[in-house]
Amino acid sequence: MTTELYHLQSAAHPMIDNRFLADERxxxxxxxxPYLQPLGRSIDLSPVDERIEEIRADDDIDAQDSxxxxxxxxxxxxxxxxxxxxxADAGLWHYLCxxxxxxxxxxxxDHVFDPESPGNMEEKxxxxxxxxxSNALHRIxxxxxxxxxxxxxxxxxxxxxxRTKQVLGFQELANDILDHDFARYVPVTHxxxxxLCHDALNNLKEEGAYDDPPSNSNIVSRTTTxxxxxxTVRRVEMMEEDDIVETIENLRDDVMRLEAGWS
Amino acid sequence: xxxxxxxxxxxxxxxxxxxxxxxxxxSHGEPGLKTFVREVLQNSNDARLDNDxxxxxxxxxxxxxxxxxxEYLRALDIETWAEHANLASDTESGKxxxxxxxxxxxxxxxxxxxxxxxxxxxxxxEENADESNFTALVRDVLFSSKSxxxxxGSYGLGKAVLWxxxxxxxxxxxxxxxxxNPKDQSPRLIGRTRLPTHKSEDGDTVYQxxxxxxxxxxxxxxxxxxxxxxxxxESIADDLQLSRPDGPGTSIQVxxxxxxxxxxxxxxEELADQITEMAIEWxxxxxxxxxxxxxxxxxxxxxxxxxxxxxxxxxxxxxLDDRDDSVSELNEPGDVAQASISLxxxxxxxGSGGADGQLGLLVxxxxxxxxxxxxxxxxxxxAGMVVEYYDRDRVVVGNQDFHAVLVGGRARPxxxxxxxxxxxxIVEEFLxxxxxxxxxxxxxxxxxxxxxxxxxxxxxEGIKSDVTETLRGLVAPDVDRGTTGAQRLGNRFKIxxxxxxxxxxxxxxxxxxxxxxxxxxxxxxxxxxxxxxxxEPLSDRNEIRAxxxxxxxxxxxxxxxxxxxxxxxxxxxxxxxISLPVQNGVQxxxxxxxPGTSNISFEGVSIEDHRQVETRLKVSxxxxxxxxx
Numbered sequence: 001m002t003t004e005l006y007h008l009q010s011a012a013h014p015m016i017d018n019r020f021l022a023d024e025r026x027x028x029x030x031x032x033x034p035y036l037q038p039l040g041r042s043i044d045l046s047p048v049d050e051r052i053e054e055i056r057a058d059d060d061i062d063a064q065d066s067x068x069x070x071x072x073x074x075x076x077x078x079x080x081x082x083x084x085x086x087x088a089d090a091g092l093w094h095y096l097c098x099x100x101x102x103x104x105x106x107x108x109x110d111h112v113f114d115p116e117s118p119g120n121m122e123e124k125x126x127x128x129x130x131x132x133x134s135n136a137l138h139r140i141x142x143x144x145x146x147x148x149x150x151x152x153x154x155x156x157x158x159x160x161x162x163r164t165k166q167v168l169g170f171q172e173l174a175n176d177i178l179d180h181d182f183a184r185y186v187p188v189t190h191x192x193x194x195x196l197c198h199d200a201l202n203n204l205k206e207e208g209a210y211d212d213p214p215s216n217s218n219i220v221s222r223t224t225t226x227x228x229x230x231x232t233v234r235r236v237e238m239m240e241e242d243d244i245v246e247t248i249e250n251l252r253d254d255v256m257r258l259e260a261g262w263s
Numbered sequence: 264x265x266x267x268x269x270x271x272x273x274x275x276x277x278x279x280x281x282x283x284x285x286x287x288x289x290s291h292g293e294p295g296l297k298t299f300v301r302e303v304l305q306n307s308n309d310a311r312l313d314n315d316x317x318x319x320x321x322x323x324x325x326x327x328x329x330x331x332x333x334e335y336l337r338a339l340d341i342e343t344w345a346e347h348a349n350l351a352s353d354t355e356s357g358k359x360x361x362x363x364x365x366x367x368x369x370x371x372x373x374x375x376x377x378x379x380x381x382x383x384x385x386x387x388x389e390e391n392a393d394e395s396n397f398t399a400l401v402r403d404v405l406f407s408s409k410s411x412x413x414x415x416g417s418y419g420l421g422k423a424v425l426w427x428x429x430x431x432x433x434x435x436x437x438x439x440x441x442x443x444n445p446k447d448q449s450p451r452l453i454g455r456t457r458l459p460t461h462k463s464e465d466g467d468t469v470y471q472x473x474x475x476x477x478x479x480x481x482x483x484x485x486x487x488x489x490x491x492x493x494x495x496x497e498s499i500a501d502d503l504q505l506s507r508p509d510g511p512g513t514s515i516q517v518x519x520x521x522x523x524x525x526x527x528x529x530x531x532e533e534l535a536d537q538i539t540e541m542a543i544e545w546x547x548x549x550x551x552x553x554x555x556x557x558x559x560x561x562x563x564x565x566x567x568x569x570x571x572x573x574x575x576x577x578x579x580x581x582x583l584d585d586r587d588d589s590v591s592e593l594n595e596p597g598d599v600a601q602a603s604i605s606l607x608x609x610x611x612x613x614g615s616g617g618a619d620g621q622l623g624l625l626v627x628x629x630x631x632x633x634x635x636x637x638x639x640x641x642x643x644x645x646a647g648m649v650v651e652y653y654d655r656d657r658v659v660v661g662n663q664d665f666h667a668v669l670v671g672g673r674a675r676p677x678x679x680x681x682x683x684x685x686x687x688x689i690v691e692e693f694l695x696x697x698x699x700x701x702x703x704x705x706x707x708x709x710x711x712x713x714x715x716x717x718x719x720x721x722x723x724e725g726i727k728s729d730v731t732e733t734l735r736g737l738v739a740p741d742v743d744r745g746t747t748g749a750q751r752l753g754n755r756f757k758i759x760x761x762x763x764x765x766x767x768x769x770x771x772x773x774x775x776x777x778x779x780x781x782x783x784x785x786x787x788x789x790x791x792x793x794x795x796x797x798x799e800p801l802s803d804r805n806e807i808r809a810x811x812x813x814x815x816x817x818x819x820x821x822x823x824x825x826x827x828x829x830x831x832x833x834x835x836x837x838x839x840x841i842s843l844p845v846q847n848g849v850q851x852x853x854x855x856x857x858p859g860t861s862n863i864s865f866e867g868v869s870i871e872d873h874r875q876v877e878t879r880l881k882v883s884x885x886x887x888x889x890x891x892x
Contacts, residue, residue: 180818180819180820181819181820182819225818225823225825228818228819228820228823229816229817229818229823229825229874229876229877230874230876231818231819232817232818232819232876232877233875233876233877
């Protein structure tokens with residue numbers, strides 16, 4: 001069964017109140033009808049529903065675990081085969097989160113809800129656009145878009161999402177990449193994903209080249225901060241891919257050796 | 264027959280000079296080639312004869328080698344000079360000079376830069392005149408003889424750069440005078456060196472350090488050699504590669520030319536290119552108006568500095584070209600709009616002057632691809648030099664990119680049929696007084712304070728905020744501009760660094776209560792950041808209790824929480840106690856002034872910084888009500 005895609009207009013935002021955020025009531029397509037603008041596309045989203053069911057049934061994945069993002073990403077990205085232009089429409093993601101997948105959003109993010117300051121939960125439903133960090137589904141889709149590798153056939157089924165899973169499965173890394181401007185340039189997100197994921201960092205630590213390296217989260221947070229500082233004086237789009245990799249490796253090296261300066 | 268060196272003597276009790284103070288005053292902040300090119304061209308531009316011809320300036324770069332170099336040094340009487348230079352080698356700068364002369368002798372190679380100007384006044388004036396071109400350029404330190412109101416230079420400091428850029432601190436002059444001299448025939452030749460104070464070998468005679476190359480009259484001990492004239496001067500000039508064309512003007516030769524802070528010696532071609540571009544960058548108004556021509560000659564090949572070859576400056580000249588066809592809204596790339604900005608010049612302390620002046624702001628909407636100097640406003644007055652490129656990138660969010668020229672003083676009517684009015688002359692004089700020795704901005708200066716009565720500060724400090732406000736109106740015509748007076752004042756007195764993204768800065772309490780100015784720049788020589796600033800409370804009822812200075816690392820989108828440690832901070836304000844406390848693990852600079860202090864200035868440096876990423880200065884000021892003293 002296909003789902004018709006809509007853009008949810010911002011006039012509907014006041015309806016996303018504390019009761020909705022606390023999962024005490026639903027908002028149906030009927031409730032929101034006056035604010036739904038058809039986008040003229042229908043997509044069969046049942047693979048996404050099925051994958052969510054599997055994830056919820058998986059004993060190794062707890063509710064609210066960042067692994068949920070990593071596990072859902074390949075299916076969501078393959079199924080919601082949007083152009084970047086379409087994916088930049090915040091209202092589409094608002095519709096998907098509020099109307100089509102609210103249960104999923106609650107399952108993944110309920111722990112951030114605080115009735116006193118509902119903003120953190122609200123943004124899981126209502127952010128998006130240039131903010132690739134907040135909206136629950138938009139974040140996963142863009143996380144995949146910026147990290148997957150195209151297969152030889154160019155067929156969505158042939159895509160390699162292993163980097164996507166490494167990035168989204170490591171919340172600190174996903175946040176540090178998605179929250180910053182450099183994420184808009186794919187060679188950087190690829191290099192960050194490859195050089196700063198748990199596997200890469202654990203391998204380095206096992207090699208024992210560094211005496212007392214910081215935690216993986218600290219390495220990621222510090223290295224990406226240094227990278228952002230570096231990019232105040234270098235234009236990343238002008239850098240060769242080798243140069244990007246070398247720059248990040250060198251910064252990571254400083255961090256591993258605890259020589260990364262001042263925080 | 265040739266010239267000789269003579270050094271003035273002084274008494275053992277007189278002040279001693281380790282080096283020439285003026286050299287350092289000029290080099291402060293911007294010791295690269297820019298200062299040199301700006302100052303040299305400004306000198307010639309100011310000395311232009313009052314006719315329809317431009318002042319023509321040619322920079323000639325030559326590297327002499329082998330016999331040619333030896334001949335040259337002989338003509339320069341280098342042996343006598345070197346005896347003195349070697350006596351001065353117990354000072355730091357003396358040591359450098361002694362090293363330089365040794366290098367030149369060993370390598371038999373010397374680079375000379377000759378700046379030849381034509382259609383200028385020449386070195387007019389008696390040998391010992393109180394005030395003349397000659398004494399100003401050749402004899403005096405910190406005297407200026409330029410007519411006070413419109414000349415580019417008004418401190419007499421600029422010429423000091425000549426010696427700073429000579430590895431030997433030695434400069435030769437040969438000049439053809441524009442007015443006949445009653446006694447002597449042009450050309451007029453003289454040399455000058457500025458060495459540290461030194462003693463004769465036997466220790467009996469103290470030489471103050473200033474030396475002249477010229478002809479000695481009589482045998483008087485310690486007499487200053489004077490200019491050599493006429494045929495003799497011509498013959499020496501030949502030997503010194505310093506011969507001139509017939510017309511009036513001056514040739515200045517910087518011996519062992521070097522850029523004091525350059526990490527490596529640039530080759531002649533590179534230097535020539537840099538000089539040409541800087542001439543255009545800073546003097547396109549004078550060149551465009553036909554008042555100045557600049558050329559650079561390397562190995563006998565001359566290249567004219569032409570605006571056509573540096574199209575990045577054309578958007579600015581287009582502002583003047585299209586002023587008469589200006590539009591009210593910048594709809595299309597290339598459109599030019601104009602606006603007037605008022606500048607109320609207060610009366611001088613003696614009651615004269617004072618005018619409701621106007622500055623012209625010309626704004627041209629940028630074409631795609633015109634990215635150099637984009638969103639900058641070139642500040643220009645009648646001297647035809649760009650005083651400053653004022654960066655107004657993202658002056659409003661989502662604005663149209665532009666290039667702009669602010670024409671003030673005698674430059675105000677440029678591009679129209681009008682002539683300068685009396686008020687323009689008064690503004691010209693005011694703006695000249697508002698330029699510090701480097702002539703690179705319009706700010707509150709001591710000259711302003713000494714010359715003008717109350718109101719000069721508001722006038723000069725208001726220029727930039729008025730330019731910004733007017734630009735907002737032109738580049739973002741749809742924006743609601745209902746800014747209140749108080750908010751405008753708040754912006755005007757904001758201190759610290761502007762927000763890069765164009766978002767409005769969060770106003771910190773101190774920025775609403777203090778005014779001031781801060782600068783930070785990277786020093787390639789020492790691989791650290793140098794910063795300085797000055798703050799004072801807005802209200803006379805308040806005083807400064809403490810100033811904390813920290814250095815903030817920027818990231819792509821915003822400031823990070825990283826700080827670069829302050830290594831040192833100092834203040835020339837009396838009674839300030841200085842400390843370097845650690846805040847959140849990082850050393851910051853802290854100044855606590857004596858009670859009753861209202862104005863405090865500081866300067867300092869960071870620790871060594873090999874990353875050299877964007878770093879800003881944050882100044883937090885504790886202000887409180889003035890205590891009873």
